[in-house]
Ligand code: NDP
């Protein structure tokens with residue numbers, strides 16, 4: 001199979017690309033960091049094709065996809081993985097430019113790559129779109145605001161794609177992870193503050209990129225008549241809390 005994975009220069013994307021390559025598939029891997037993509041090309045020459053573009057840039061994405069050489073053209077699986085969270089401030093203090101970056105990357109980026117690759121899948125009546133959502137799509141938390149909103153979009157977009165694809169063999173899956181370590185996610189979210197990022201995982205055993213890669217591979221290798229709509233996954237060290245209730249008086253014991 002030919003697997004197109006956005007954001008392979010770190011974290012989940014790197015693990016997903018590695019997993020599919022190890023299983024003998026060809027991978028088109030994207031990102032903005034040219035040197036990381038070059039290193040992957042050198043390591044997996046012939047099986048890995050790098051594309052350097054920003055998923056927010058529709059024309060750059062189109063140029064990159066149109067440049068794909070013949071052996072990588074007929075993409076079977078698109079993994080919309082590139083994404084980010086920025087900040088954890090309450091809505092009235094958050095940086096509006098950071099909100100726009102999250103919307104442009106997590107929403108527009110997913111929409112652009114999907115729209116560019118879907119016609120080929122429909123033409124071949126073969127394909128699978130796997131989106132990286134988040135538990136934040138369904139479980140709000142303070143400071144999650146726009147990040148959670150973008151992942152709710154990813155979830156609903158995934159379901160709606162399947163509605164459009166009714167009658168075709170093309171599958172769509174939304175993977176919704178909770179607390180995950182071993183990626184750059186929190187360092188990016190806390191704008192390079194490594195100590196604050198590390199504190200997120202202290203004393204926990206979070207989900208790791210390898211767990212996500214296993215899940216993507218599993219969803220993509222179900223029998224052709226099975227569509228996994230969504231998978232929500234959390235580490236055992238994470239679960240749900242009660243709804244917050246602000247009281248003006250302390251509760252009676
Ligand atoms: P990382 O920060 O480790 O990796 C993000 C990847 O996305 C990088 O390869 C980066 O490449 C790429 N990327 C980011 N912005 C852009 C852009 N504008 N254009 C192109 N590529 C971009 O994050 P994770 O691996 O942790 O996260 C991957 C996905 O999983 C995200 O969508 C995230 O929201 C989601 N997720 C993460 C969780 C977590 O706790 N880690 C939990 C739930 C979901 P480059 O910088 O080279 O462009």
Ligand code: 8X3
Pocket residue numbers: 133134135136144177178179180
């Ligand atoms: C990443 C998980 O809980 O930081 O999507 O939003 S969380």
